[in-house]
Amino acid sequence: MKRRMVLPVMTLLLILAVVTMSSCGKKDQVVLNVYNWGDYIDESVIPLFEKVYGIKVHYDTFSTNEDMYVKIKSGGGNYDVLFPSDYTIKRMINEGMLAKLNIDNIPNYKYIADRFRNLAYDPENEYSVPYMWGTLGILYNTTMVKEPVTSWKILWDQKYSKQILMLDSQRDSIGITLKMLGYSMNTRNPQELQAAKEALIKQKPLVLAYVGDDVKDKMIAGEAALAVVWSGDAVFMQWENEDLAYVVPEEGSNLWFDAMVIPATSKHQKEAELFINFMCDPEIAFKNTDYIGYSTPHTEAYKMLDPELANDKTAYPDETDLVNCEVFDDLSDFIAEYDRIWTEVKAY
Amino acid sequence: MKKKWISYPYIIWMILFIIVPLILVLFYSITVRTEDGIIFTLKHYKRFMEPVYLSVLFRSIYLALICTALCLVLGYPMAMILNGRNIKRRNILILLFVIPMWMNFLLRTYAWMTLLERRGLINTFLNMLGFPSMNLLYNNGAVVLGMVYNFLPFMVLPIYSVLNKIDRSVIEAAEDLGANAFTVFRKVIFPLSLPGVISGITMVFMPAVTTFVISRLLGGGQFTLIGNLIEQQFLLVGDWNFGSAISMIMMVIILLSMGIMSKYDQEHEGGGLW
Numbered sequence: 001m002k003r004r005m006v007l008p009v010m011t012l013l014l015i016l017a018v019v020t021m022s023s024c025g026k027k028d029q030v031v032l033n034v035y036n037w038g039d040y041i042d043e044s045v046i047p048l049f050e051k052v053y054g055i056k057v058h059y060d061t062f063s064t065n066e067d068m069y070v071k072i073k074s075g076g077g078n079y080d081v082l083f084p085s086d087y088t089i090k091r092m093i094n095e096g097m098l099a100k101l102n103i104d105n106i107p108n109y110k111y112i113a114d115r116f117r118n119l120a121y122d123p124e125n126e127y128s129v130p131y132m133w134g135t136l137g138i139l140y141n142t143t144m145v146k147e148p149v150t151s152w153k154i155l156w157d158q159k160y161s162k163q164i165l166m167l168d169s170q171r172d173s174i175g176i177t178l179k180m181l182g183y184s185m186n187t188r189n190p191q192e193l194q195a196a197k198e199a200l201i202k203q204k205p206l207v208l209a210y211v212g213d214d215v216k217d218k219m220i221a222g223e224a225a226l227a228v229v230w231s232g233d234a235v236f237m238q239w240e241n242e243d244l245a246y247v248v249p250e251e252g253s254n255l256w257f258d259a260m261v262i263p264a265t266s267k268h269q270k271e272a273e274l275f276i277n278f279m280c281d282p283e284i285a286f287k288n289t290d291y292i293g294y295s296t297p298h299t300e301a302y303k304m305l306d307p308e309l310a311n312d313k314t315a316y317p318d319e320t321d322l323v324n325c326e327v328f329d330d331l332s333d334f335i336a337e338y339d340r341i342w343t344e345v346k347a348y
Numbered sequence: 349m350k351k352k353w354i355s356y357p358y359i360i361w362m363i364l365f366i367i368v369p370l371i372l373v374l375f376y377s378i379t380v381r382t383e384d385g386i387i388f389t390l391k392h393y394k395r396f397m398e399p400v401y402l403s404v405l406f407r408s409i410y411l412a413l414i415c416t417a418l419c420l421v422l423g424y425p426m427a428m429i430l431n432g433r434n435i436k437r438r439n440i441l442i443l444l445f446v447i448p449m450w451m452n453f454l455l456r457t458y459a460w461m462t463l464l465e466r467r468g469l470i471n472t473f474l475n476m477l478g479f480p481s482m483n484l485l486y487n488n489g490a491v492v493l494g495m496v497y498n499f500l501p502f503m504v505l506p507i508y509s510v511l512n513k514i515d516r517s518v519i520e521a522a523e524d525l526g527a528n529a530f531t532v533f534r535k536v537i538f539p540l541s542l543p544g545v546i547s548g549i550t551m552v553f554m555p556a557v558t559t560f561v562i563s564r565l566l567g568g569g570q571f572t573l574i575g576n577l578i579e580q581q582f583l584l585v586g587d588w589n590f591g592s593a594i595s596m597i598m599m600v601i602i603l604l605s606m607g608i609m610s611k612y613d614q615e616h617e618g619g620g621l622w
Contacts, residue, residue, distance in 0.1 A: 070586040162483055168569050170584070209486045209568025223466050339585040346580065347404045347572045 031056045032271050035072075035079040037258070038063055038213050040132075042291035049278050055271050063212045064169045072097065072263055079263055080272040086121040086257045087171070087328035089128050094330060098127045099262045105273040108280035116297035119257060120327060128259035129276050132294040134231035135317065135325060136172055136254040143243050144225035152180035152249045155226060156199070161206045165218060165227035168210040170342035171328055172254065173200065176228060179251045179324075186329040193341055200345045210346070219244060230256075232294025235315045239293065246314040252324025257297075376592035392593035401577070405597075408574040411488065412557035415495040416503075419552045420545065422496070423503035427544075430504065431511040442508075449501055457494055457565050464490055464566070486568035494562040499555055503548040510544030511537070550609050554602055574598055 034046075038061040046057050060077070062068040065088040071077055072092075084092065092098045103109055109129060116130045140149050144163065147154075155164055155176075167173050175185040177196040187193060208224050219227050220240045229237070234246035260279060262272045278284060282300035289296040289305065295315045296302055302310060309315060331338065380389045395401070430441050448456065463469045464484040471481040484490060514537065522532045560575030567573075572580075574594065581591030 064584065066584045066586070070583060073586065162486075204570065207568075207570065210570060211568070221465070221467055336587075339587065343577070343580060343585065344400050346569065347400045347577060 029054075029056055030268055030271050031058050032081065032268055032275055033058045033060070033077065033079045034081045034275065035060050035062060035068060035077060036081075036083040037061060039216075040083065040258075040292055040294075042287045045279075045284050045287055048284070049275060052278070053271075053274060055274070057275070066170065072265075075265075078265070078267075080266040080268050081275050082261050082263060083131055083258050084261060085328070086119065086259075087330045089259060089261060090121040090330035091332065091335075092261070092263075093122065093127055094332065097264055099264045099266060099269055100126050101129070101262065101276070102269075102273060105270065106277045106280065108277050108282075111280060111282060111285070111298050111300050113297050113299050113302075116257065121257070121330075122259070128261045129280060130257055130259045130297040131279065132232060132289075132292075133255075133257045133297055134295050134315070135248050135322070136176065136228065136230055136256070137234065137246055137248040138226055139219055139229045139234045139237060139244055139246050140226045141219070141222060141224075141241075141243050142245050143222075149226075149245075149247050150250050152176050152251055155228070156180075156203050156206070158206065160225050162208050163225035164203075164207050165215055165224045166203075166207050166210050167215070167228045168212050170338055172228065173210075173345075174338055174341060175254055175328070176249075177203075179249070179253060182251065185254060185326045186331065188331065188334050188337075190337070193337060197341045197345060200341075201348050204345070204348060216240075230294075231314055231317075232292060235293035235309070235312060238314065248317065248321055248325070250324070252326065255322055255325040255327050257327070373592045373595055376589050377596045378593075380589055392590045393597070395590060396593060396597060401594075404572050404574055404577055405601075407571070408557050409601075411492055411495070411571075411573065412553050415492055415499065415556040416549055416553045418492070418496045419500050419503040420549065423500055423548065424507060424545070426500075426504045427507035427511055427541075430508045445501065445504065453498060454561065456498065457562055460490070460494055460497070461485060461565060485566065486570060488567075488571065490566040491563050491571055491573075494566040495556045495559060498562065499552045502551040502555070506548045506551065507541055507544040510541045514540050546609050550606060553605060557601070558598060 032055050034057055036059070040061070041059075043059075046059055049055070050057055060079075062071070065085050068082065068084060069088055069091070072079065072082070073095075089098070103125070106129060112130055116133065117125055119130075122128045138149055138152070138154065140154075145154075145160070154160070155166075171185075174193075174196055177199050178185050178187055178192060181192070181195055181199065183189070183192040183196070209218075211218065211227075215227050215229055216233055216237055218224055219229070219237050222241070222243075229246070231246065231248075234244070238244050238246065260276045262269055262276075266272055279288070280298065282298070282304070285296060285298040285301035286304040289298070289301050290309075293309070293315065296305075313321075377392055378388055378390065379386045380391065396405075426445075430438060430445065432438055432441075461468075465471070466481055466483070466485070468485075470484060475481060518540075519532055519536060522536045527535065557573075558575045560573060560579045563571050563573045563576055569576075578591050578594050578598070581587045581594065
């Protein structure tokens, strides 16, 4: 009897030993876990940060806000710095998932332009530092689309069957459909949502694919005529392929802000603030903006930009073009309705 | 009996990583979290019975069946070729057959994307010959192609290992008694290879019915299969309860199909991989 017990006990001890040992080794050096959108940074700035501060950065990427939110909510990842969008930031603040920033540790915050402070998702600027902003619109290939593009309705045009790329992101895809139908992107009206769902199902046979970051390769290669894209990606794709044009449809669209935040679970808030401050350093902010092509809220970085990009209406539209645009609101629990609609559209 | 303790590490492993997670999945699938705490409910299963989700289930089974049938049609002759009499040639063939499997599965699937694109290799070639471009990517065909390509070895190898074990003298006896090649195949080789065929079918059908990567990459997110539905519930929507319910339904389907299969596999010889 006794001998029989020895082995299971030994095995358990061994497992315990391995587990504890593997968690010990990391203590010498702080490792900062950063979780950002894919393709959303000039990756050369990370080694720069590591060299200056002697902090190791573990860099991971996500592809939609929902993706990131679910992971953080379920306790995965141990991240220290996140880059969510406006409505997700609001949701995370409401659910107590974010740590308050100590703005004294982020002196470079002074470079953020006034119009990007005190926005609705973080009215007191307690939790977030803006990173990039932009719009959502239609990118089209002028060799395949000869008519002027002004409305979301073109994405429902039979003529472009199997030449349309939609975003595989529920708030965005449902949002533009609501806009096309003349409703608000933040609607809580079940009838309006039902109409949007039916429109999306009707559109499905025309859609070539629902894509994420691969939209860039596809549009640059001329695989599709029309795509729903974020403005910054549009800038990048226009650099690579001159036939591409970007438009924010007249019905209005989504105006969005991505900002840097620290989750409440972070054990390295100081280092995380150091990182955020570093990202707001004029040189670094310029490097990132120049590399990814998105619109920066950073005054100094904007001044350093190539005039061609600084005057690009895709990235820096006039205020008049944005009158019909809306910022996404946090829908809190009502988001389940959007989840359901998107699941059903995709499953159909 | 003396060496029973050797199995303890595996038993611990099994409890930790198989039994406990299964219970968790089952628990999630029959509960819902409300403000008053967790209550038991069957509403997730009821939700799955809606036509939208049932159509996803049927689509998955339909595509997996097509894939399995194609794999069998392509794989059986392939296994026979591999089982050729020349040992040296046989080893080279097997090596050539297995080498592509060493490459990462995702990479291989991505490679198909660049081949099938509208301006991809195949269409460029067609254009050169004066044919118009075809829509090859993002349809059912592309998804089935990706599945067959990725799962074919799971059909060929079990059949091959069973064929390999067939006693040559049995075949020779049949030939001596005057059977022609076709009769030998029909009356001797094929019945003896059935265990391999059965395990090949199971090994192809199961990953095919649950795949989500192939349908996302080659189907362009339009062909939601049951795997995509589960992935979406867990990673995007965060509805773990509904996701768990779908997983349970999936497991029942797989168990059922394995049960049906094992009924035919009476000799329990297996195909070497099971």
